């Protein structure tokens with residue numbers, strides 16, 4: 001029986017969102033943002049030479065139609081990592097989001113068939129960013145006299161700025177971004193990792209009531225001048241407000257495997273087994289599932305490091321390296337798919353590393369389907385990805 005692998009390259013947008021002018025990095029609208037396109041251009045211009053060199057080489061994504069998808073998304077010139085516009089080997093298209101958020105849960109829920117039915121709550125770009133009553137509640141729950149931060153920030157910048165004050169005072173560092181998030185950074189040793197996770201879990205229901213999408217634990221280690229975040233991040237997200245692709249698959253008696261952040265993003269809804277780790281580890285898990293996932297199953301994977309390590313950090317060379325690594329690894333897995341399997345490669349939003357600010361960018365995303373030769377998918381909606389997967393598995397999509 002056919003299997004499906006749905007793989008989200010977190011933040012690998014391809015430009016062209018028709019409503020980009022309504023989304024911002026600071027005061028600057030996202031109009032013209034194009035994560036992959038601008039990385040390709042920087043590479044071709046010799047401006048992404050750290051740890052790699054020359055034009056972006058992503059031959060496996062190219063053979064599935066990446067450049068064509070970008071041309072379709074933007075209505076513009078082909079671009080292309082290797083300049084090739086050869087006939088794609090799989091079905092390909094570009095998808096547009098309707099949910100009113102350019103964040104990870106919005107993108108993933110809609111890809112799983114459930115556009116977000118509400119407006120998220122965002123915190124203002126001001127100091128303090130949080131209502132006094134909320135800050136007091138967080139401090140009281142933490143058992144501290146107050147909180148640090150209370151502003152929009154980049155997570156790496158704020159631990160370097162406030163890490164030492166945090167270690168000395170014991171107060172948690174609370175910050176937000178253009179996403180609907182409440183993030184708490186704390187030192188794994190001086191504050192305690194478990195204490196941080198417990199704090200996030202305890203305050204999450206109140207923030208979810210406010211329609212803040214996620215409370216995120218951001219543990220870090222190190223000493224003044226050398227603080228660094230660890231892999232122990234945890235997201236406490238609002239539960240999806242209705243059934244999603246994974247429920248449809250389970251309801252048909254099939255098995256659902258999740259790889260990476262998918263468990264957090266969907267609060268484990270509709271998931272039988274979860275595999276976690278950094279992206280290299282996740283690629284190993286995905287390979288094991290290409291070998292061993294049972295017939296008729298869905299595997300839903302997220303590779304987050306494009307976004308977290310490079311997009312938010314506006315690191316063009318790093319993003320290009322990650323794309324080239326991912327392309328080489330995913331190419332091996334595509335070649336190992338069984339007869340009747342499909343692998344859908346897509347993304348949840350953009351995060352253009354050449355753009356201003358440090359936040360996501362509103363973009364269309366690629367939809368490249370290995371194992372499904374056929375006509376171009378054209379310009380579709382995010383939720384059509386769920387329908388495509390459900391249809392392939394032969395499960396009802398409602």
Ligand SMILES: O=P(O)(O)O[C@H]1O[C@H](CO)[C@@H](O)[C@H]1O
Nearest residue numbers: 153154155156177179181312
């Ligand atoms: O700057 P860091 O802490 O990585 O935060 C980023 O990660 C958050 C969640 O993905 C985004 O909302 C953005 O703020």
Ligand SMILES: [Mn+2]
Nearest residue numbers: 010011104348
């Ligand atoms: Mn994301």
Ligand SMILES: [Mn+2]
Nearest residue numbers: 307308312360
């Ligand atoms: Mn992000």
